[in-house]
Amino acid sequence: MTDQQIIQRLQTGDERAFDAAINAYSRLLWSIVRAILRNVGSTEDMEECVADAFIQLWRNRASIEQSRGGLKAWLCTVTKGRAIDCYRKAVRKSEISLDEQ
16 A cells, blocks of 8 residues: 555544554664664663654644655654654753752
């Protein structure tokens, strides 16, 4: 299934298209998250970032357009943002822990 087909089917609420998106992009999203969180995040943090990106995809499926970069670009952007937020949270947490000691 092509990205355009996935997007069209997602917009109609097709859960099989959602599964296709997960199968097509989960490895890529994991690599993005792992690159950002490798020194500060746990496996659970990484799982949460990837899961959040796919949840966001489902919630915003009606607004994704192929002409604006497509599914891959959209997922990568959302995932990177989630991972950066997680990174910042982990850094703040470690700074607070050091200050408390």
